[in-house]
Structure formats: structure tokens, C-alpha cells
Amino acid sequence: MNGAEQLVSWIQESSNIVFFGGAGTSTESGIPDFRSAAGLYQTEQHSPYPPEELLSRHFFDQHPDIFYDFYRGKMLHPDAVPNGCHRLLARLEQEGRLKAVITQNIDGLHQKAGSMNVLELHGSVHRNACMDCGRFYSLDDIIHSKEGVPRCAGCEGVIKPDVVLYEEELDQNTLYQSVDAISSADLLLVGGTSLTVHPAAQLITYFRGKHTVLLNATPTAYDRQADLLITEPIGEVMNKVDQLLG
Numbered sequence: 039m040n041g042a043e044q045l046v047s048w049i050q051e052s053s054n055i056v057f058f059g060g061a062g063t064s065t066e067s068g069i070p071d072f073r074s075a076a077g078l079y080q081t082e083q084h085s086p087y088p089p090e091e092l093l094s095r096h097f098f099d100q101h102p103d104i105f106y107d108f109y110r111g112k113m114l115h116p117d118a119v120p121n122g123c124h125r126l127l128a129r130l131e132q133e134g135r136l137k138a139v140i141t142q143n144i145d146g147l148h149q150k151a152g153s154m155n156v157l158e159l160h161g162s163v164h165r166n167a168c169m170d171c172g173r174f175y176s177l178d179d180i181i182h183s184k185e186g187v188p189r190c191a192g193c194e195g196v197i198k199p200d201v202v203l204y205e206e207e208l209d210q211n212t213l214y215q216s217v218d219a220i221s222s223a224d225l226l227l228v229g230g231t232s233l234t235v236h237p238a239a240q241l242i243t244y245f246r247g248k249h250t251v252l253l254n255a256t257p258t259a260y261d262r263q264a265d266l267l268i269t270e271p272i273g274e275v276m277n278k279v280d281q282l283l284g
Contacts (some may be wrong), residue, residue, distance in 0.1 A: 253269075
């Protein structure tokens with residue numbers, strides 16, 4: 039029995055599946071990850087500012103123009119479409135098997151595929167708000183703003199994306215919901231994540247169910263703890279699983 043067939047068997051036995059995913063979930067949709075050889079952190083090595091600096095809260099406050107130049111050029115992918123992983127997870131939720139998608143991604147592709155219960159640990163590019171009055175702005179508003187730093191139409195305040203920057207804390211309610219979902223799951227699927235970003239990576243330690251499946255192209259510190267390790271591209275694997283499920 040190969041990896042995809044084993045995963046199908048466990049899915050069919052499960053009634054409370056939770057998926058925990060990172061940037062690798064969306065690479066097959068054309069969105070680069072951060073830490074791989076072709077990732078954002080590697081391709082930006084020659085910038086005068088490292089990505090960790092550009093994506094920090096103090097940098098946003100001090101240099102919003104440089105932040106937005108980087109953010110619009112590297113972080114926004116409005117034309118990206120869901121791949122096999124996003125689609126299968128949406129299907130499993132519609133069938134009542136999957137109870138939650140917990141993601142470190144900010145691209146909104148899980149929702150675009152049809153998933154409803156998505157816990158976004160690091161926020162979303164699709165939500166933006168004026169820092170002064172709180173007025174909501176869409177992704178299109180940010181992309182099509184004629185100003186380098188988008189400002190509120192009502193009060194002229196700076197608009198900030200609802201994404202968690204370095205030096206900012208994760209939303210506590212989202213964390214609590216994630217812990218609750220993982221601790222009650224009977225099958226945990228972990229995909230497209232190096233499991234090096236904390237505190238998010240520590241969430242999988244709350245799993246007490248039957249099987250953990252780790253789908254990641256590169257080794258992680260948790261490989262030996264997984265009941266099933268799959269290193270093929272996650273979108274391709276999930277397409278196979280979708281077909282095998284019928």
C-alpha cells in the first residue's frame with residue numbers, strides 16, 4: 039500500500055479530520071514559500087533589508103512606503119487558484135469528515151476552494167483596515183490604490199493589512215480554536231510546513247488522535263513522530279487521494 043492509498047484508508051475511517059498547513063500548501067498554485075531554495079527569503083538576499091526586517095511591525099510603522107512596495111510586489115497573488123490540496127480539503131469538509139483547516143497562509147486559497155471553517159493563524163491579505171478609524175478595505179482596494187501607502191478614504195489614516203507581522207502576537211482566539219480542533223481530531227494532516235515557525239508549530243503537539251500524516255517535500259524535526267510521511271508534491275498527492283476516494 040503506497041502513501042496515497044494508506045491516507046485514503048485512514049480518511050475513510052475518520053470522522054474528525056483536521057488539517058494544519060503552511061506555505062508549501064500553495065506553492066503549486068504559484069505562490070512561493072519562504073524558506074526553501076526557491077523561497078522568498080532566498081530570492082531577497084540581495085535586498086538592502088532582509089525579509090524579516092521588511093515584514094516587521096516596527097518597519098511597517100517607520101517605513102510604510104518601502105513595506106508596501108515589497109508587500110505588493112512579493113506577497114500578493116490575486117490570480118492564484120486553489121490546487122488539489124485545497125480542493126480535497128474543501129470536499130472532505132463538505133462530506134462532514136474534516137472539521138477545520140488551520141493555516142499559516144494569508145492567501146485565502148482555502149476559502150476560494152470552498153472551505154468554510156478556516157483558522158488563519160497569520161491573518162489574511164483579503165482583510166485590511168484603517169489604523170485610525172477601523173474602516174474595512176478589500177484586497178482590490180490595496181492593489182488598485184493610487185498611493186504608495188494606501189490611506190483611508192474617510193480619515194486619511196494608514197491602512198494596514200490584517201496579517202501578523204514579526205513582533206506582533208497571534209490572535210489568541212484563533213489559537214484557542216486551533217488547540218481545541220487539534221486536540222479533538224482523530225486524524226491530523228500536516229502539510230507544506232517546515233514546522234519551524236513558533237508558536238504555530240507547537241500546535242500539533244496537542245494531537246491525541248489515531249494517526250498523524252506529514253506531507254512535506256523537505257525533512258522536518260517531526261518526521262519520526264509521523265505515522266505516515268509523504269514527500270511528493272502535496273497537490274499531486276491530494277489529487278490522487280481525491281480520485282481514489284471516488
